[in-house]
Amino acid sequence: MAGLLFTTKEIENIIDELLNMDPDPIPRFILLKEGKGLKPSDREYQNAYAQVLAHPFTRQIVRAQTPGGLLGSFSWRFRSRYPAGFVDRFDARPSIFAKGHLLS
Incomplete structure (x- = not known):
């Protein structure tokens, strides 16, 4: 080693x-x-x-997030590739920007 x-x-x-x-x-x-x-x-x-x-970068990400914590157009492109219901289970997760969750 x-x-x-x-x-x-x-x-x-x-x-x-x-x-x-x-x-x-x-x-x-x-x-x-x-x-x-x-x-x-x-x-x-x-x-x-x-x-x-x-920070402006963080605020921009937070503004782009959907209520489920996904990111706008990125999420839409991701959803279109998978059958209905596959991605829905991920929507239940809390936002990564919830207090105390970011980078913790």
Whole structure:
């Protein structure tokens, strides 16, 4: 088995350097959650999550979603390829943008 390319300390330093570059809200949230290991109960996590939800890209996706959580024309193209009822079971899932569900 090959060794790791970086030590834990080096990875932590890289994450800190990336965060110091003031990235957009979405990669920042991922760095904090996955890289720094912040939990949903942490204030910094909650603030970063709120910035993700307020980001124009996220708002655009939310506007395009149907009540079932599917995405407009993409969903229509997907539905047209499968028999009636096949996709309906997926419509029962909650939206991925429900509070606390995005990237959690």
